Structure formats: C-alpha cells, structure tokens
Amino acid sequence: MATKAQEVDVDGVAVRLTNPDKVYFPKLGANGTKGKLVDYYRTVAAGPLLTALRDRPTHLQRFPDGIEGEEIYQKRVPEKHPDYLKTCRVTFPSGRTADALMVTHPSAIVWAAQMGTVTLHPWQVRCPDTDHPDELRIDLDPQPGTGFAQARTIAVDILKPLLDELGLVGYPKTSGGRGVHVFLRIRTDWDFIAVRRAGIALARELERRAPDLVTTSWWKEERGERVFVDYNQNARDRTFASAYSVRATPIATVSTPLTWQELAGADPDDYTMTTVPALLAERGDPMADLDSVAQSIDPLLTMVAADEDRGLGDLPYPPNYPKMPGEPKRVQPSRDTDRKAQR
Numbered sequence: 148m149a150t151k152a153q154e155v156d157v158d159g160v161a162v163r164l165t166n167p168d169k170v171y172f173p174k175l176g177a178n179g180t181k182g183k184l185v186d187y188y189r190t191v192a193a194g195p196l197l198t199a200l201r202d203r204p205t206h207l208q209r210f211p212d213g214i215e216g217e218e219i220y221q222k223r224v225p226e227k228h229p230d231y232l233k234t235c236r237v238t239f240p241s242g243r244t245a246d247a248l249m250v251t252h253p254s255a256i257v258w259a260a261q262m263g264t265v266t267l268h269p270w271q272v273r274c275p276d277t278d279h280p281d282e283l284r285i286d287l288d289p290q291p292g293t294g295f296a297q298a299r300t301i302a303v304d305i306l307k308p309l310l311d312e313l314g315l316v317g318y319p320k321t322s323g324g325r326g327v328h329v330f331l332r333i334r335t336d337w338d339f340i341a342v343r344r345a346g347i348a349l350a351r352e353l354e355r356r357a358p359d360l361v362t363t364s365w366w367k368e369e370r371g372e373r374v375f376v377d378y379n380q381n382a383r384d385r386t387f388a389s390a391y392s393v394r395a396t397p398i399a400t401v402s403t404p405l406t407w408q409e410l411a412g413a414d415p416d417d418y419t420m421t422t423v424p425a426l427l428a429e430r431g432d433p434m435a436d437l438d439s440v441a442q443s444i445d446p447l448l449t450m451v452a453a454d455e456d457r458g459l460g461d462l463p464y465p466p467n468y469p470k471m472p473g474e475p476k477r478v479q480p481s482r483d484t485d486r487k488a489q490r
Contacts (some may be wrong), residue, residue: 192253211263292372323394391421
C-alpha cells in the first residue's frame with residue numbers, strides 16, 4: 148500500500164514527497180528506498196551539490212519504479228510544475244529549443260528526487276549564457292578489458308602531469324562507475340566548437356604519451372582494450388553525471404569528487420549514498436574552490452594548431468548532430484569503401 152504523501156521543508160520551501168517506502172535499489176532493501184534517496188539529496192543539496200549545479204540547465208535521469216524499471220531521460224521541465232522551480236532555455240544541436248530545469252535552490256534538487264531522478268546531468272554552461280561553456284570536461288571511459296584501475300592510472304600518472312605542464316588545474320571525481328571525470332573551470336570566452344577542439348587536443352596528447360593505454364578513436368572497433376577519452380562530452384547538449392549524483396548501480400554509488408591523492412588509491416564502490424555524507428562531513432568538498440578558478444584554454448588551442456600542422460583535424464561528432472564544418476566522414480572504418488580502396 149502506498150504511503151500517504153507528506154511535505155518536507157527544504158531551506159524554507161515545502162516539497163511534496165510521495166511513496167518514500169518504494170524500493171529503488173533492491174539490493175539495498177530498506178536502505179535503498181525512494182525516501183533514502185531523497186534524504187541523501189537533502190543532505191548534499193544545500194552545499195556541494197548546489198555549488199555543482201547552480202544556474203546550470205540540468206537533465207534528469209529518472210527511474211520512477213526503481214533502477215530495475217523503466218529509465219526516462221528528461222530534458223524538459225513539465226508544463227505543470229511547482230512555482231519554486233526555475234527554467235532555462237537551451238538550444239539543441241538540431242536547432243530545437245527546450246526549457247530545462249535550472250537549479251537555483253536546493254528544493255529543485257529534492258523535487259527532482261521526488262520525481263524519481265537518480266542522476267542529475269548538468270550542461271557545462273550557466274544560464275542565461277548557454278552558448279559559452281565554463282567547463283572543459285575530460286571523460287576517461289574504460290573499454291571492455293579495462294576498468295577503473297586503468298582510468299585511475301591514466302588520470303593520476305599521465306593526465307595530472309600534463310595539466311601541470313600546461314599550467315592548468317583539474318578537479319577529478321569518480322564517475323560512479325568504472326570511469327574518471329576531470330573538470331577544468333574555464334573562462335566563458337569560447338564557444339562549444341572551440342572548447343571541444345581544445346578537449347580533442349588534450350586527448351590526443353594523452354594518446355601520444357600512452358598509446359597502449361589511451362585511445363581517441365570514436366569507433367569502438369578501433370579502440371581495443373584501452374581507455375577512451377570521450378572528447379564529445381564537450382559538445383553541445385552532451386552531459387554526464389554531476390558531482391555528488393547517485394548512479395543507477397545496485398549499491399547506489401555516487402559520482403564523488405576526490406583529491407588527486409585520494410584518487411590514486413580510490414575504489415569507486417566505496418562512495419555510495421550511504422557513505423558520502425560522512426566523508427563530506429569529515430573532510431569537506433574537494434571541489435569547494437572550483438568556482439574561484441577561471442582558466443584560459445589558450446595552451447590547448449596552441450596544441451590544436453600544432454595538430455593541424457601535423458594534418459590532424461577535427462574528429463567525428465555523435466550521430467544525432469548535423470554535419471559540422473571541418474568534420475571528417477562519420478563512417479565506421481570497416482564500412483568505409485574509400486578507405487578500403489586506398490589499402
């Protein structure tokens with residue numbers, strides 16, 4: 148039988164909560180209910196999560212019947228929504244627009260959890276300027292045959308020294324799965340195309356330094372047992388889990404910011420919606436000063452120019468994007484007849 152709806156106070160805003168006893172994470176039993184998820188988000192919403200999401204258009208990865216039920220990836224705020232929610236107009240690669248959730252208050256985060264949201268996916272921009280990213284995102288995505296240990300090694304032993312050489316400061320976090328994410332806070336002087344090209348140049352340099360461990364190939368058939376640097380995470384309307392978001396895993400892992408020293412010995416399964424609040428209370432948020440940094444991507448754009456001198460231009464966009472200027476063919480290598488003819 149469904150539990151009677153109740154209201155919870157979230158920093159002065161009443162948020163309606165229904166069915167708190169519904170199990171979202173079956174493996175966790177009574178510790179994996181919707182109510183426990185809401186409690187977690189209430190704990191982190193007013194501090195580090197609001198800092199991560201503030202003024203960002205945010206998509207919602209929803210599981211209204213729990214993580215074993217239907218997944219809904221929601222980009223638009225419903226027309227009928229509480230008055231305390233704010234929205235932000237975004238433009239997709241297709242040219243279509245939508246009013247996305249803009250997080251300005253912890254109540255928006257708790258409302259999202261009430262709607263069955265397990266993971267929040269913010270854009271790398273802040274409203275109202277949704278055309279100029281303030282983050283360059285590095286996504287180390289392990290491919291079959293590799294895992295978190297390989298992504299961690301690349302982040303700590305290869306990426307961090309490279310960023311130091313470039314005079315750039317990166318802030319790492321677990322993805323909540325097998326990957327590692329690193330944020331570079333940047334000035335809003337460049338559009339998505341320039342920031343994405345800067346990300347490609349950084350990824351290519353990682354690949355040059357560790358070709359047996361790192362790949363920039365968009366095509367899975369060419370990646371092998373290496374960690375893919377997903378440069379397209381810097382394209383318009385590409386998002387991944389925010390810092391402190393819960394992931395749809397059996398143990399409710401959390402995408403958790405870490406210091407570089409912590410990352411070197413981390414196990415992503417140690418960071419869950421049960422353990423992260425205590426960790427935060429003990430040592431604070433490693434991303435607390437992220438907004439105090441406003442870096443230039445000029446060192447990376449210099450690398451873009453050097454790559455172009457080597458004959459290395461753009462790389463493919465995701466398939467749902469319009470053909471972009473300077474982009475190579477989006478043809479799977481094994482199906483590229485022109486490529487086969489040149490062999």
